[in-house]
Amino acid sequence: MKKKSLTKVMFLAVLAGTAILLSGCAARELIVSEILRIPEQATVRTTYNLWYTDPMNMDTINHQQGQIIPFGTEVVITKATEEEIFFKTAADGKEFRIVFEPHYRLQTPEQYLQDLFTAKTEDELRDGLDALTYEKVRRGFVEKGMPVSAVLLAFGPPCKYRTPDPFKGTWLYPVAYLEYKRVLIRDGKVFGIIMP
Numbered sequence: 001m002k003k004k005s006l007t008k009v010m011f012l013a014v015l016a017g018t019a020i021l022l023s024g025c026a027a028r029e030l031i032v033s034e035i036l037r038i039p040e041q042a043t044v045r046t047t048y049n050l051w052y053t054d055p056m057n058m059d060t061i062n063h064q065q066g067q068i069i070p071f072g073t074e075v076v077i078t079k080a081t082e083e084e085i086f087f088k089t090a091a092d093g094k095e096f097r098i099v100f101e102p103h104y105r106l107q108t109p110e111q112y113l114q115d116l117f118t119a120k121t122e123d124e125l126r127d128g129l130d131a132l133t134y135e136k137v138r139r140g141f142v143e144k145g146m147p148v149s150a151v152l153l154a155f156g157p158p159c160k161y162r163t164p165d166p167f168k169g170t171w172l173y174p175v176a177y178l179e180y181k182r183v184l185i186r187d188g189k190v191f192g193i194i195m196p
Helices: 004-024 032-038 109-116 132-140 148-157
Strands: 044-048 050-053 067-070 072-078 084-089 095-099 172-174 181-186 189-194
Touching: 032 044, 032 109, 044 067, 044 095, 050 095, 148 172, 148 189
Parallel strands: none
Antiparallel strands: 050 067, 072 084, 084 095, 172 181, 181 189
């Protein structure tokens, strides 16, 4: 009888310890206004086009599939932790969730948030782009001769795990699982694009 009681007590102790441990592992909440260095009620926009097939399961890699939330889209960030970001588009209130995967970005959640969102206006973001280039970029198209700024708006910064040195001249962007588009950069412009 004593052995069963001791086993039960040990089981309950392990269970209680696990519950305490798990409750302490909750993802740390991020203070967006501090990270972006903006007032709490400031307008926030997407810095670059965000691609998605499932709005509630967007990935950090930004695979170029499905629909696009164009750069400069006004958003409201409803929650941000070191594991996921919830936001909605201001125009229609559609909700989105990005799962943060640091091993793909090779950056902290704070750095990723700074890359992803900005207080700049759409006009400030598109500075220097002519009307035709602007429309192509908003639809996710990049072509030879476009400036690097257009690539960053259309596709965002390349994932550091595939493009560790952006000054080397070849930026890799995921289009599907293990398939990458290569954007060749020379003298600050797109020199060529190699599709998978």
